[in-house]
Amino acid sequence: MIQVRFHGRGGQGIKTASQILGSAAFNSGFQAQDFPLYGAERRGAPIVAFTRISPTPILERGPISNPNLLLIGDETLLNDSQVAPLCGADESTIVFVNSTKSTEQIQKQFPFPAAPLILDLTDRCQNFLGKGHILSTALATAGARILGNIDLKDLLEAVKMELGQSLKPETLQKNLELTQDIFHSLSPCTIPEKPIKALASSPLIELKQTPVHEAAPIILAPGNMALRKTGNWRMQRPKIDYDHCNKCLICYARCPEGTIKIDEDGRPQIDYEHCKGCMICAQECPGHFIQTIRESEGAHE
């Protein structure tokens, strides 16, 4: 059995990617299982999805903690200790990252157990679909190609099955072209078998009865939500051009998150620890003095 784990963000089509890969494997004669893990979070928040592929019936259920293949849709997730996308990966795990970096560059930055495979999917999605952040087809294709046991024809069929209902024929066609492009840009890998670890039994948890006031969820620290950093939701980052900004503060008024503060000189300052990258400020700045840069590039400025 091959176990694949996908990491991405709400709105990138990560769940759909796991479905396309599952259907493609099924079309190629395998049994398949695919599902996302939903939290309460929304568009932009980190998302995980899973696909299991096997020639024999799949009896295992639940999330995949030791993947054979890890598909990371957004390299900024590597920075995030809450997501920890490399968790459970060992030397035998093939890791694929959507990034503009070279393998050496990215290996220097993050503790990969083995050299990762890299391709700039965002750029290709931008070229083919006009939308760099819709990764469903691209990530599924990368997965299918790396696995090496799924036919291109079966994959194209899966893309049609999963997206044909909701996309216009032109857009579907562009997705099929994107599939072929990415399929031919990567090479298959040999996926080493992972020995199945026996489940270690854990002792039963004993439940204690506690007084009601301890059990009721009461929060006594006002505004402590700021401890949660939503800056890791961002795929793009806004950057204010202070040479031109005239302090009109439209951006400040329009930011849904309230992450633009006004400094002593009356200038807007973006709190990057919390900015979710919706890009409303960039769209609404009357003189277009807020630029949009790809997060992976902006983060190192």
Next chain:
Amino acid sequence: MIKTHKRVSDLHPEEIITPGTGLCAGCGGLEGLRLALKELGKDVVICNAAGCFTLLSVYPFTPLQGSWLYTTMGGPVPAAQGIRDALDVQLKKGKLPSQENLQVLVVAGDGSSNDIGLGPTSAALHRKLDFIYFCYDNEAYGNTGFQLSAASPFGSSTQTSPSTHEHPAGAEKMKKNLFDIWKAQDPTYIATVSPREPIDLSNKFAKAKTMSGPRMFICMSPCPTGWGFDPKDAHVIAKLAVDTGIFPIKEYFEGKVVHTKRPRKRLPVEKFLERQKRFSHLFYPERCEDVISQIQKNVDDYWSHFE
């Protein structure tokens, strides 16, 4: 004397909602609430109906400086009644100093406001409960995956009202008129607001803050996820809703309805419709001329009463 804002730099500098919430990037409703709370300040207790804004506070975190009580979808107004009564009793007995009196604020989605929560609300209006109601109107049951609510507009597609061969328009009913339903019970104040008009919104909250009795706000809340548009366009969509006349910005006070931001020259409704996935079936594969012109006619009919 109520201070009126003229420029965005006049907005209250304090943020009452801290960042860090789990709401979608670009959520128009969050922005409406953020601006509203800037005006209302900290001394507010929020009664929040189950919905998207459940994610404002996720244990053990809260983005608020003030208090927050979470209720079922039908329960925020009864909760507000309970809190108001408790405050009044404690104040009267002298057990609570007057500076600890709080403004009671209900925050609820359009589903809760128009459907399951409307009965208790009507009862509270009848009793002239002293509270402010903030309805963030994303025109569907957003939290559970964007299903049809009584506020979903005619011609929009939702998870439970997709465009089909039998029902090409998608949602076939007109949006419930919550403003007029409230108006019929003669509350102190009602206003519609848009995050695209922060000055108008802030002035209305500043005004409502000085009053007592039932006060209601309907905030048009562009929802990138459910409506299907790029988050960065949230304000473009909000502006088009105002400029096409689809979302009239108005208030009701002392028996009169006044439009506080009139579209100068109304744009055709399709300028608003064509930018959202929930209306895409009206333009593709064929233009649904009858549905689009019906939507236009509804808007024209509305404004003909005021022009």
